[in-house]
Amino acid sequence: MGAASGPALDYTLECAGCHRADGAGTPGSVPALRDSVARFLAVPGGREYLARVPGVAQAPLDDAALAAVLGWLLVEFDRAHVPAGFVAYTAEEVGRLRKQPLLDVEAVRKLLVEAWER
C-alpha cells in the first residue's frame, strides 16, 4: 500500500475514481489515459484540450496543483508519446485555459484523435 503526496495524491483523490489508479479508464464509460494521453500534445489544439477538458478544468485544485498533476500524469501514463522538447504546463497557462469551457467535448476530442491517427 503506497503513500501518496503532491500530484500523485491529487490524481488519486480527484481523477483516479474514474480514470483508475493505473490510468486504464473503463472502456465505454471513461477514456483511458494510459498509452494515449500524451498523443494530444502532438496535434494542434491538443495541449489546450488537455487543460480545458471538464475533468481537468473543473478539478477542485488550484492552478499550480492542476499544472503539476497534468505534467505528472503525462509522464506517468504515457511517457512514450511525450514529444521531445515538451514544455511543462505552468500555473498561468492552466489558469487561462481552464476558464475557456469546451462546449462540445466529444466532438473536439474526436477531431483531435482523428488528427493524430492521420
Place this chain on the structure above:
Amino acid sequence: MSQRQWIDLLAERGARSLARRTSRRSLLARLGAAIVGATAFPLLPVARAAEGDGRLPPPSDDGLNAELGDPTHCTYWRHCAIDGFLCACCGGSQNACPPGTEMSPVTWIGTCRHPGDGKDYIISYNDCCGQALCMRCRCTRTEGEKPVYYTSKNNDLLWCFGTKSRAVHCSVAVVLGVATKR
C-alpha cells in the same frame, strides 16, 4: 353461451391444439437448447471483452497494521463517507464484494482518518453491482462529500458504471494508500 363457458371453450381449444402440434420431446429439446444457449453466452466476444482488463486489482490492506472497529457498523472508521448498504453485512467484507456481484471499476475516492494512528487513508467507495439492494446495514455518512451537481464527489449516486449490471447491491470501502500530504 355465457361468457365464462366461452372462455373455457377457448382455453380448451387452445390447449388441445397445442398438444396436437407439439410433443413433450420437442419441449425438452427446446428447453435443452435454451439452457445450452444460455451457458454459451458468456463465451461471446462482447462478454469476454467486458471481463478483460476492466477489473480492479484485488484490494490489499497490506500495511494497514492498526485495524480498529467493526466493518458491519456504520461508525467503522473507513465508512466516513459511505452511502449505501455495507457489504460486510451482505456476504462480502469492507473491501470485497459478495459472491455473485461485480465491483464497479468507476468509483469515488476520499479520505478517512484512522482513529488509531491518526493518519488519513485514501478510501475508494466502490459499489458492488449485479443484485438487488441488500437492505442490511444501511449507512449514510458524508465526510468530504459534495453536492450532487459535483458528481465525482457525491455518494447519493449509484456508482455501477462499467459493470455488466447497473443494479447496486452494497458498497465497500477499500484502502488505497495513505495521504501523507495534500
